[in-house]
Amino acid sequence: xxxxxxxxxVMLTLAMxxxxxxxxxxxxxxxxxxxxxxxxxxxxxxxxxxxPWDLSKHKIERIEIHQGATVKRLENLVTSTKxxxxxxxxxxxxxxxxAMESNFAxxxxxxxxxxxxLEEDGLEEIATERKKSGWSGEKAREFYKRYAKLLxxxxxxxxxxxxxxxxxxxxxxxxxxxxxxxxxxxxDCQVMWERKPASHAMVKVWSFVGNRVFxxxxxxxxxxxxxxxxxxxxxxxxxxxxMIISEKDGADYQSLWASLVFEVSKP
Numbered sequence: 197x198x199x200x201x202x203x204x205x206v207m208l209t210l211a212m213x214x215x216x217x218x219x220x221x222x223x224x225x226x227x228x229x230x231x232x233x234x235x236x237x238x239x240x241x242x243x244x245x246x247x248p249w250d251l252s253k254h255k256i257e258r259i260e261i262h263q264g265a266t267v268k269r270l271e272n273l274v275t276s277t278k279x280x281x282x283x284x285x286x287x288x289x290x291x292x293x294x295a296m297e298s299n300f301a302x303x304x305x306x307x308x309x310x311x312x313x314l315e316e317d318g319l320e321e322i323a324t325e326r327k328k329s330g331w332s333g334e335k336a337r338e339f340y341k342r343y344a345k346l347l348x349x350x351x352x353x354x355x356x357x358x359x360x361x362x363x364x365x366x367x368x369x370x371x372x373x374x375x376x377x378x379x380x381x382x383x384d385c386q387v388m389w390e391r392k393p394a395s396h397a398m399v400k401v402w403s404f405v406g407n408r409v410f411x412x413x414x415x416x417x418x419x420x421x422x423x424x425x426x427x428x429x430x431x432x433x434x435x436x437x438x439m440i441i442s443e444k445d446g447a448d449y450q451s452l453w454a455s456l457v458f459e460v461s462k463p
Contacts, residue, residue: 217242217317218400218435219249219453221294221346226431226459227375228286228350236282236294236346243409244402244433248278255299262293262360270294289351291375295362298342302447310336318398318415319439322449337447338439343367347458349375365390366438366452368399371421374432374458381426385456386419387436393420394438402433429462 222237238249251274259270261284273282286292305313311332314323326332343364354375361367371384387394394416401412405428414422426432435455442450 217313218244218246218433218455219298219342219344220244220246220433220435220455220457221296221344222457223346223348226348227461228348230286230289230350232350233283233285234348235280236284237279238281238296238344243411244404244431245409248281251276251281254301257297257299259294259296260362262295262357262362263288263290264355264357286350289353290349290355291357291373292348292350293357293360293362294346294348295364296342296344297362297364300339300341300450302337302339304335304337306335307333310338314439317437318413319437322439325441331448336449337442338449338451339442339444339447340451340453343452343454345454345456347374347456364454366394366436366454368434368436368454368456370434370456370458374460377426377460378463379426379429379460381460382423383426384421384423385434386421387416387454388420389438393418394436395420397436397438399434399436402435403428404430426460429460431457431459433457 219240222239223234228234239246240249241247256271256274261268261270275281343366345362347358354373358370358373367388369386371386377383387397387399395418397416399414399416399422401414401424403410412424414424416422433455437451437453439449439451442448
C-alpha cells in the first residue's frame with residue numbers, strides 16, 4: 197500500500213503559546229492492575245499541552261468504556277473537578293477503550309482567525325468554498341463537537357478492544373494495539389467519516405520527547421489510512437477535524453473533532 201508520508205515535522209517546545217484547538221482524555225498512566233482506579237481529566241489546548249475543559253460551558257452526551265464485547269456507560273461518574281473528571285475502577289484484565297462524545301458548542305470567529313484556522317487544520321475544501329462564494333472576508337459561525345478516545349491496558353493480556361468502534365460520526369482507529377508497540381515500530385491508523393474512509397484528511401500526530409512535543413502533519417491515503425514511526429516511548433495523540441456546511445440553523449459550519457490517545461511503553 198502506498199503512503200503519502202510525512203508532510204511536515206515540527207518540533208514544538210512547552211513554552212509556546214497555546215490555542216484551544218485540541219481536546220483529549222488524559223490519564224497519569226496507561227497500565228493498571230485489576231482493582232486499581234484510573235483518574236481521567238478532560239483537557240483542551242494545543243501542542244498536547246492544555247488546561248481542564250470547562251464543564252460549566254460544555255456538556256457530555258455520552259461517555260462509555262469498552263472491554264472485549266462489553267460496554268458500560270459512565271455519565272453518572274463524571275464530575276466537574278478540574279484535573280479529575282472521571283474515576284474508573286478496573287474489574288477485569290484486557291485492553292480498555294474509553295470513548296466520549298460532547299454536545300455541539302458554538303463559536304464565532306473573525307474572518308482572519310477563521311481563515312488561519314482552516315489553513316492550519318488542512319480544511320482546504322471549506323477554504324476554497326469560502327473564496328468561491330465571496331465569504332473569505334466574512335466572520336464565521338460554527339458549531340463544534342468533540343469525539344475523544346483513550347486506550348489503556350489492564351494486566352498483561354492485550355486484546356482486540358482497540359479495534360472497537362465507538363459509533364462516532366468521525367472516528368480514528370489504530371490498526372494495531374498500541375499496548376504491543378515499542379519505539380522503532382510503525383503504527384497505521386484509519387480515519388472514518390460516517391463509517392467510510394476519510395481520504396485526503398489532515399491528521400496531526402503528537403508525541404513527547406523529554407520536555408518537548410513533536411508534531412507530524414500527515415494526509416490520509418484514499419483508504420483513510422496513515423502510517424507514522426513510533427520514535428519514542430510515552431504518550432501519543434492522533435487527532436483530526438472534519439468540517440461541513442452546518443446542517444442546522446444558527447451557524448455556517450459544523451466541525452467534528454476526533455482524538456485518540458495512547459501510550460507506547462519503554463522496551
